[in-house]
Structures are given as structure tokens and as C-alpha cells.
Amino acid sequence: MHMRRGGVLLLGMLCGMAAAADPVCLASAKEAGTRETRCDDAGGSAIQKDTMCSKNQESPCMKRIAPGVWKIRCGEPETATPLEYREFKPLDGALHELGDTIEPPFSIEEVLYRSTARGCVIELPLGRDEDLYGFGLQLKSFRQTGKKKTLRVNSDPVADTGDSHAPTPFYVSTKGYGVYVDTARYVTFYAGSHPLASGIAAELAAGKTFAPDASASTLYQSDADQRRNRDMMIEVPVAKGVDVYVFAGPTLKAAVQRYNLFSGGGCFPPLWGLGVWYRGEGKFSDKEALRLAGELRREHIPCDVFGLEPGWHTHSYPCTYLWNSEHFPTPDAFIADMKTLGYKLNLWEHVFVHPDAPFYEEIKPLSGDYPGMLGLVPDLTIKKAASLFADYHETALIDKGISGFKLDECDNSDFIGSPWSFPEHTIFPSGLDGEQMHSLLGTLYTRTMYRPFVQNNKRTYGQVRAAHALAAPFPFVLYSDLYDHRDFIRGVVNCGFSGLLWSPEVRSCDSSEDLVRRVQSVVFSPQALINAWFIPNTPWFQVNREKNIAGEAMPDRETATMLCRRYFEWRMRLLPYLYAAFARYRFEGLPPFRALVMDYPDDPEVRNIDDAYLMGDALLVAPMTAGQTQREVYLPAGVWYDFWTRQPIAGGQRHLIAAPLDTIPIFVREGSIVPLAEPVEWVGEDTVFQLEVLTFGAACTPFTLYEDDGVSFDFEQGHMNRITLTYDKDAGPAAVKTGGFLSSRYDVRSWKHI
Numbered sequence: 001m002h003m004r005r006g007g008v009l010l011l012g013m014l015c016g017m018a019a020a021a022d023p024v025c026l027a028s029a030k031e032a033g034t035r036e037t038r039c040d041d042a043g044g045s046a047i048q049k050d051t052m053c054s055k056n057q058e059s060p061c062m063k064r065i066a067p068g069v070w071k072i073r074c075g076e077p078e079t080a081t082p083l084e085y086r087e088f089k090p091l092d093g094a095l096h097e098l099g100d101t102i103e104p105p106f107s108i109e110e111v112l113y114r115s116t117a118r119g120c121v122i123e124l125p126l127g128r129d130e131d132l133y134g135f136g137l138q139l140k141s142f143r144q145t146g147k148k149k150t151l152r153v154n155s156d157p158v159a160d161t162g163d164s165h166a167p168t169p170f171y172v173s174t175k176g177y178g179v180y181v182d183t184a185r186y187v188t189f190y191a192g193s194h195p196l197a198s199g200i201a202a203e204l205a206a207g208k209t210f211a212p213d214a215s216a217s218t219l220y221q222s223d224a225d226q227r228r229n230r231d232m233m234i235e236v237p238v239a240k241g242v243d244v245y246v247f248a249g250p251t252l253k254a255a256v257q258r259y260n261l262f263s264g265g266g267c268f269p270p271l272w273g274l275g276v277w278y279r280g281e282g283k284f285s286d287k288e289a290l291r292l293a294g295e296l297r298r299e300h301i302p303c304d305v306f307g308l309e310p311g312w313h314t315h316s317y318p319c320t321y322l323w324n325s326e327h328f329p330t331p332d333a334f335i336a337d338m339k340t341l342g343y344k345l346n347l348w349e350h351v352f353v354h355p356d357a358p359f360y361e362e363i364k365p366l367s368g369d370y371p372g373m374l375g376l377v378p379d380l381t382i383k384k385a386a387s388l389f390a391d392y393h394e395t396a397l398i399d400k401g402i403s404g405f406k407l408d409e410c411d412n413s414d415f416i417g418s419p420w421s422f423p424e425h426t427i428f429p430s431g432l433d434g435e436q437m438h439s440l441l442g443t444l445y446t447r448t449m450y451r452p453f454v455q456n457n458k459r460t461y462g463q464v465r466a467a468h469a470l471a472a473p474f475p476f477v478l479y480s481d482l483y484d485h486r487d488f489i490r491g492v493v494n495c496g497f498s499g500l501l502w503s504p505e506v507r508s509c510d511s512s513e514d515l516v517r518r519v520q521s522v523v524f525s526p527q528a529l530i531n532a533w534f535i536p537n538t539p540w541f542q543v544n545r546e547k548n549i550a551g552e553a554m555p556d557r558e559t560a561t562m563l564c565r566r567y568f569e570w571r572m573r574l575l576p577y578l579y580a581a582f583a584r585y586r587f588e589g590l591p592p593f594r595a596l597v598m599d600y601p602d603d604p605e606v607r608n609i610d611d612a613y614l615m616g617d618a619l620l621v622a623p624m625t626a627g628q629t630q631r632e633v634y635l636p637a638g639v640w641y642d643f644w645t646r647q648p649i650a651g652g653q654r655h656l657i658a659a660p661l662d663t664i665p666i667f668v669r670e671g672s673i674v675p676l677a678e679p680v681e682w683v684g685e686d687t688v689f690q691l692e693v694l695t696f697g698a699a700c701t702p703f704t705l706y707e708d709d710g711v712s713f714d715f716e717q718g719h720m721n722r723i724t725l726t727y728d729k730d731a732g733p734a735a736v737k738t739g740g741f742l743s744s745r746y747d748v749r750s751w752k753h754i
């Protein structure tokens, strides 16, 4: 425990000893506008059941609000926070299952809070051996220990500062807990990056002297020793208070689960959403879209969802949400033709409303005082604004057969000149300012657009370019125009810490090698998305943009097509396995894609691994990028199997894995059961998957297949089955079905023991 946890006394000592030199002392902070903290509901420092208040009046109270979840109210929080707009209740039953008698990871005595002229500051303890992860979709870094991160929604981050499409004020620790700061402000986390003045005072008081020869290299290193007496400092700008939520584990993984369950559980995409996605060129007409959709079928490229990009609107920047009659003269016929070919249709849009939009006049008074792309920015926190937006989509598009949407460019930018997005000082009718709206816009949109699907008992899966906190229940996947393959892989690794899903989408590529490597990565990700919005032909026809537009096939087109098809088929083989992983996300909050540190937090070897991840419980995926023919893969302790050769490999060590272009390194944890389906080209309402079940090792952990109609919410009324697959070498294989869904989606044809 840190010396600073003596709290005010130590702070006082420091002020007495070093006030002139140290501007951080309590006295000087008070002069700068600090005021007393008040305790939460319990009042004063009274101790109530489930509520712990510090005897130190400077500190707030900690109140248990759900199994393994505590709330610390500091000062007077703002009202416009992510929690205020949470759509779903916490899943208390599942939280209870994770353990109810658990203690908070730190005591209220260890929490310091103060209000300042800049906003407010919270300090939380951080142990010397702890490592921290999270803060949303951080594409540039993984292990956050020792870093300073300012969480700002931004589509064009230039450095590892915290800017992101989806920054989330939530972090988790290898010590087995998580912390969520309920704010829509651009909050800064000093994750053990700065020493505490009080900690230095304690060291001096204990007779420790500073090394006289502290060199630059010592200063710049951020190892555990450098982190002594450094805690988590969180500065929330503007706000004069904030609610902090603490999630117990006992493991890092359980803390993430609790955060997701507190958000309302993970999203549960329709079965078809987990298939392959293809987005056509931006200005495609109905004929061009149908040509390409037909070509995919002729080439037997599996594909479930076809996406239309901006050109379907009469005007796209800002949006009219009206079919462009020149390119889509008969939208109903087009939708029917695509349906006949087995496709679901997804439409691109943004949230900035053009004067021609049918709901423009009505939504105008419910919008911000600055435009976005010269369109209105509706205040989707206001019920009427959200209804106007959603109701129009429901009657004009969803009822006609559109299966989902992609919300683009809701993520602000520093570089694209005004009026690309609205400024931070924008005022919205609900009282939100532009900073808060930038943080919340992506999630408010997903909340708004999810409602009509829920009301119509249809599940959806879509894309969104920004998200923030408590977003796990919304079935939307993040994507980006940034295109660094290595960063995109890190996105898959990181997204699971924060209740987010991310697609390392494929566009045009530098070479067919780059294409195949990217296709391999996207196939083993939350959404297998080909986003060919600036090429009229497939990237496996031609990777080069100019030549693709000119209709010139690349010489190795056949090989590239064969390899891409093979990997899309692998996606379809793994669909029942993935669907089961998403069911666990929905009901248990367990992310389907996870960094290794989530499952092996005590293994120091995995704490920096940001280029390999777990997909479900069984598979460790280690993607490759163009130029690599081999790579190092660390396998945690235990026995693993090469997914392709099925040969056992010893864990607890690093291996140099050679992987020619047709192979992405994948390993199976011993004791796993992996159902593999005969690949279908798309998922129909009556598709029954023919399964071969692979078992790895002599005794396996049971695997639960999830069976329902795959498209509706009827599972919530019990219309679903769980099929438990078991195997051990003495008892042999078994499949036991329980539940109230009367049809079958799976036919277990064979078992293979490895």
C-alpha cells in the first residue's frame, strides 16, 4: 500500500515542508479554487449497509450498487453522462453469478477527490505490479501503464495521446478490477505516469534520498520501480464532480464482464451478421450493385450482407435519407432482387440532416446551433428528436427490407476543415455542449437506431465510426479510414477491454500479398468486412485502385480469388463457434475477442502482446502482415495444437512460426471442443449447419452451441436451445440439447478426436 494513503496528514506534511517548491499542496490547491467534497447518499461519514464513507472528510463514499459494483459519488456530477443515456438495465443475475461476496479492490480511504478551477481530480491507488489496459479503441498502444491519455473522440489521431474513434473512460487492471469514470468530457488519465507529491513527501519522511545521478535514461524508463508511489490520477475538465464506478473481478476478465453486464450485456448479432460483408463502390447504381452481387454468387464467394455507400441518397453530405431516383428508380424491386440473391442490405449514412430530409423542419428546433457538414446535428438525447429520426428510418427503410445501417463520420476531426463537424462550443437544446456531444454522438445514434429493430423483433448488425462508454449492448462494429494493418490488428486485441467491437476492414491493397494477409485478419475478427467503397471491382480482381477502376485484372487474380474464397469459407465454417461466443457476450458479458492478458493476467509474458488474441475460448489467432513469412508467437502455459496441422505444441514459451501466404497462424488450447460447419455461401432463415466437431486432448471442457432462429428476439422468451457438446476419452462424445426452440440449426454429423 502506498505511503500517501495516510491522506490529508501526509499532504499537510508536504505543504509544511515544501510549499514553496511544490505547487500541488492542499493549501495552494485550495487557494486555486478547491472546495470540500461531499459524501454520497449515505450523508456525512455515516456508515450504512453497503456504503463505506471515509472518516477523512476530504474523501467521498463508496456504495455497493450491484454484485461486485460500487459507485463513488464525488462532488456534484454533471447530468449529461453516458450512464444517463444507458438504454438497458444491468444484468444483475449474471453479475451475481460472477460472485457476490467479493470485496472492493481498494478502500474508500485510498480514494482522494478534489474540485479545482479546471474541473475535478480523482486519485486512485495503483500497485507496483499492476498493469492497466483499456481506454477504448486505442489503435496506437496496448499496455496503458505509465501513460497519460486524454480521451477525445477524433477520427485522425496523430500520436498515442488517447484520441480515438472510440475512447472509453474505463480501464482494467491485472490485479483484477476495473474503473469506469462516468463522464462525456475529454477526461485525462495519468495511469501511473506522474509521481504524487504526497508520495515523494512520504519517501523523504522515511529518510529516502533521491539518487543524485538521476540520468535521462532513468527518467524516461517506465518500469515498475519508476512507478513507485505513482497512482492513477484522473482529471475531468469542466465538471464539478463525477461518479466513479468500481468493478470487482476477481480476475481482469471478470471485471470486463461486470462492466459489460452493467452496460446491459454484450450485443447479440443475427447469425447472418457474422457472415461475410461486402460494401460496393460509393456511387453504385442498382444495376452495378446487382452486377457485383451476382458476380460474388457466380464465383462462390460467401457473402451475407451487401452495403450501399453514399450514392444511394439524393444528397449525401449532409444526408437526405431519400433514394436517389436516377440510380435507384425502383428501390423496392432492387431490395427484392438482392433478397432473391440471398443478401441482406445495409445503408451508409451520417447523422447530419439535409434540408430535403423529410423530417428536417420538425427536427430543426431539436438540433445544435452549429451545423455538421452544413446539415442539422439532431440532439438525439431528446426523445422527440430520436423518434423523428428513428421513425422515418423504420417506415421508409426498415419496413421495406433494409437490415441495417452504417453511421459514418460522427467522430470529429482536427484536420478536415469546417464545416465537416461541429465545434466543441456548440450548444444543443438539451443543454449538452459540443464536447459532450462528440463523445456521445456515436452511441446515441446506435441507441436511436437499435430501437426500431427491437420494436419490430428483428436483430441487426451494423457499423459506426465512433462510440464511447457502456456501448456493449449495441450491435454496431467500429471501423476506420486509417489503414495501418498492424494498428488494425491491435484494434481487435484492444476492443474487448471496453465493450467494443472492431473490424480491421479490407479496402484496396498494396499487393495481393497485402490483400490476403488483411483478409485473413478480417475473417478472424468481429466483422468480416470488405469495404470496397472506392473500387468498382473486387479487390481480388485487382488490388490497385486505378487499375481496378479501369477494369484491368491483376495477373494473379485466380490465386488471389482462391485464397480469399478459402478464408471467407473459414469464416462460414466457424459461424456456429462464433455465434456461441457472441451468446456468451450477450448473457455473460464475456467478449468474443480478447487480448491474451485477459485470460492469462498472471503470465508476465503476455502483458505486452498486442499482435495475437483469443477468438472465443479455444482459438489463439496470430495474424501476419505483408512482408512477413514467419513470426514469433507466444503460447501461454499448457499444450496447444496447430489449427492447420493439428500437431501439439508446448505452451509457456515462444515459437518462431513459419507461415506461407496461404496460412495464418492459429492455435487451439488443449481441452477445447471446436464445432466446424460445412461452409454455406450465406445464411438463410432455414439454414441447418452440418457440423464436424473437433476435440483436442483426452478430456475437454464442455462447449455450448447456441441455437435459435438467429434473427429475432424470441430467444428472450425462451425460444432457444443450448446444445452441450462433451468429450472425454472414456465416456466418448455426447451432444445434449435443452431449451424451447422447436427447430434445428445444427446437425452434428461427425466427431474427430485430436
Ligand code: GAL
Residues within 6 Å of the ligand: 282, 309, 310, 348, 408, 409, 480, 481, 531, 533
Ligand atoms: C468514409 C468512410 C468509408 C466510406 C466513405 C464513403 O468516411 O470511412 O468507409 O464510407 O466515407 O465516402
